[in-house]
Amino acid sequence: MQAWTFTTGFGFGNLALQDRPTPRPGPGELLLEMRAASLNYRDLVVLRGQHGRAVQPPLIPLSDGVGVVTDTGPGVTGIAPGDRVCPAFFQNWDGGDPPADLDSGRLGGPLDGVLATHRVFPAAGVVPVPDHLTDAEAATLPCAGLTAWSALMAAPPVRPGETVLILGTGGVALMAVLLAKAAGAAVIVTTSSPDKAARIAALGADYVVDRGATPDWAAEVRAATGGVDRVLELGGAATLPDAIRCTRTGGQVILIGNVTGNRAELFLPAILTRQLTLRSVTVGSKQGFAAMARAIAQHGLRPVVGRVYPFTEAPEAFRAMEAQAVFGNICIGIGTGRTA
Missing domain, CATH: 3.40.50.720 (NAD(P)-binding Rossmann-like Domain)
Incomplete structure (x- = not known):
């Protein structure tokens, strides 16, 4: 597998594409072949090293992404290879009131994010996405989409x-x-x-x-x-x-x-x-994500994607966000997947 990683520090000079062994899912886990990722303003804060002492390198950036399940570990039920899912922004917030350790469950800092060809996640930490969305559209949902939903529906x-x-x-x-x-x-x-x-x-x-x-x-x-x-x-x-x-x-x-x-x-x-x-509002829970996905499917809504960068040009996606050069979500294509 390959992963973009902040190595010994933050900033563009420390963002490197690395080869790593492809991970294997353990009990209760699944392996995702990532298809697309999406950037948020928070990702610029992480890039600049301004997200606080809890977020430290080495770190795979970005919280928003979508992938296809390619393997599952022992004990995983209700989800199978071929399913397309998004990892939840907060891996530790199922629903109801947020947990006291909420910040520790964020993808893209302090937890490794999604800017990689493959990632292992707990099966309980992913949510199916609407079938009508492209991979880039689906990738915008975990943070940007769910934040909008939480602001309007709670x-x-x-x-x-x-x-x-x-x-x-x-x-x-x-x-x-x-x-x-x-x-x-x-x-x-x-x-x-x-x-x-x-x-x-x-x-x-x-x-x-x-x-x-x-x-x-x-x-x-x-x-x-x-x-x-x-x-x-x-x-x-x-x-x-x-x-x-x-x-x-x-x-x-x-x-x-x-x-x-x-x-x-x-x-x-x-x-x-x-x-x-x-x-x-700070994004939302996995239950909120599932409710949002149902509403998006029911109404046939499509998030606005402004530009999709190739995986090998991920730093340019960060620069485009920094320059505010794109109207719509800035995404990164990772694997061969659904484009329409």
Whole structure:
């Protein structure tokens, strides 16, 4: 087998393609021949060595991927060679409340990730994926897809007729547009250019705000809606105060990303007097993944894939994400599989 690995440190200079013995599954385990992987912003944080002391080299990167079962160990039932599955982002979160050691179960750091031709996983740590998806589309589900699902379908789930504001046009945001529309919600999206605005509108967004042309985008959203029911806050410190401004009395802001910073100054009366709910989402459980997969299959949804890089050009996929050069999920093809 081959695997991309951060060797003695992080950064592009330490990302190397290595030959390794192909692993064999033990009791309760299965062997996946990986078909595709997908990048998330978190993978850039790992590349830069900024994910904390718990994430250390040597490390196979990337959490999102899909593979085909080629072998199973003793005691594995309900899954067989030929099945196509995604490893769960959190290998230690089956369902319900997250475990106390949640962070220790993340793929792509601290656990080895999916950027390899073959990987062994516990049979309990994988989830079947919808048949209609290509390998690249399926690879986007474990983190980006499930994060969008968790933000929309928990505490409480989005209802038909609600208005959802989604900040940005990354992988989570694009999947959230598809899921929210399938649930019957009206969708507003903020973006950074006319080109992206046109693309997001083509996906079904009801209203798109170009932040470049409308610096006070929060005022425009507020004027158009009177306050949205739910905000998917993907920006972080720089956008959170405006996200709160956009939310109706009794609405909620779901904290997902912090790409613009870690510390925000908030005007507390805006939260307290309007009884807003601020909650966070960190991907989700395997049970949530299975529910999302059923919904995607029922509605025939297809995640947006912007570009697929060959396995041998994996570093270029990281550079494309760093440059924000692609609209849609950036994926890496690993093996010969389903492309349509």
